[in-house]
Amino acid sequence: MLLRKNETIRKMISETQLKVENLIMPFFVTEGINIKKPIKCFPKIFHLSIDNLLKEIEEIDKLNIPAILIFGVSGKKDKIGSYSWSKSGIVQKAVKEIKLRFPEIILITDVCLCGYKSDGHCGIFNGSEIDINLTLKYLSKIALSHSDYGADFVAPSAMMAGQVKAIRNVLNKNGFNNVGILDYSAKFASNFYGPFRESLNSNPKFGDRKMYQLDYSNTNAALKRMEESIKEGADIIMIKPALAYLDIIKIAKQKFNVPIAAYNVSGEYSMVKFGSEKHIFNEKNIILEILTAIKRAGADLIITYHAKDVARWLKK
Numbered sequence: 265m266l267l268r269k270n271e272t273i274r275k276m277i278s279e280t281q282l283k284v285e286n287l288i289m290p291f292f293v294t295e296g297i298n299i300k301k302p303i304k305c306f307p308k309i310f311h312l313s314i315d316n317l318l319k320e321i322e323e324i325d326k327l328n329i330p331a332i333l334i335f336g337v338s339g340k341k342d343k344i345g346s347y348s349w350s351k352s353g354i355v356q357k358a359v360k361e362i363k364l365r366f367p368e369i370i371l372i373t374d375v376c377l378c379g380y381k382s383d384g385h386c387g388i389f390n391g392s393e394i395d396i397n398l399t400l401k402y403l404s405k406i407a408l409s410h411s412d413y414g415a416d417f418v419a420p421s422a423m424m425a426g427q428v429k430a431i432r433n434v435l436n437k438n439g440f441n442n443v444g445i446l447d448y449s450a451k452f453a454s455n456f457y458g459p460f461r462e463s464l465n466s467n468p469k470f471g472d473r474k475m476y477q478l479d480y481s482n483t484n485a486a487l488k489r490m491e492e493s494i495k496e497g498a499d500i501i502m503i504k505p506a507l508a509y510l511d512i513i514k515i516a517k518q519k520f521n522v523p524i525a526a527y528n529v530s531g532e533y534s535m536v537k538f539g540s541e542k543h544i545f546n547e548k549n550i551i552l553e554i555l556t557a558i559k560r561a562g563a564d565l566i567i568t569y570h571a572k573d574v575a576r577w578l579k580k
């Protein structure tokens with residue numbers, strides 16, 4: 265135990281350091297002015313209008329958090345999710361304003377249809393099957409529209425086969441070779457997405473997402489998906505959720521030579537927040553333990569709603 269006898273020696277031999285540079289903070293942006301609307305199952309996370317989002321990003325910037333991930337919250341839903349690629353769409357407007365004010369921040373946009381489609385699904389159904397070509401066409405339109413306004417990375421989260429290839433092609437054709445793709449490559453059909461779906465009002469109206477998201481009992485399917493994603497041109501691959509999938513993160517880190525991002529998702533976040541409120545956990549200690557474990561498993565980047573708190577704690 266001599267290597268653990270005091271803080272100094274423990275710090276000297278600590279193998280894993282969480283750094284603010286590893287963090288990506290997600291935000292939900294919505295239409296309107298001066299809006300900061302709470303979400304019931306998602307403590308301290310809000311729907312923000314662009315003016316309030318810019319204030320938040322000012323804080324992010326001061327805390328030296330290098331990157332943000334933007335989701336649009338839209339009341340305008342239709343069968344195909346057409347508002348998602350609209351020039352006057354909420355994400356498009358937000359991206360433009362953010363880039364004007366904060367050109368240095370790494371701006372990542374989520375690319376999916378589920379928040380904009382009336383049925384809440386990530387793809388377009390033709391009868392009981394997904395029309396993959398049409399879905400890829402629409403996903404590419406979204407990615408292109410975000411790039412048009414200045415996104416640094418697009419992050420396709422629909423888990424549609426070929427989404428990276430389709431998006432890469434369209435971006436390159438339009439001269440956006442310098443826009444990166446952070447692919448949600450190993451995204452599992454998980455029970456940890458509850459607060460997020462409340463936020464986007466995107467619970468599927470029929471069935472579930474098991475037709476396109478991965479089965480949580482499978483490692484090989486996840487590895488295959490990540491391999492394809494890299495082959496198709498993903499710059500960064502993502503594993504999601506994080507905490508119940510540390511084994512997948514670890515294997516991915518050993519096997520692949522692109523940066524690995526892990527998404528510490530909404531349900532993981534809210535579990536810790538509510539648990540801390542009930543004094544089951546010391547909030548700071550449990551969050552640092554969880555995020556360090558995600559890093560130790562092999563994540564280079566961590567997308568987490570705790571990013572602001574963590575940045576403050578790491579500063580001290």
Ligand code: PBG
Nearest residue numbers: 376378421456457460529530531
């Ligand atoms: C779907 C999407 C999901 C999340 C981000 N994009 C999950 C889903 O509804 O299947 C989850 C993020 C979180 O829970 O924090 N496009």
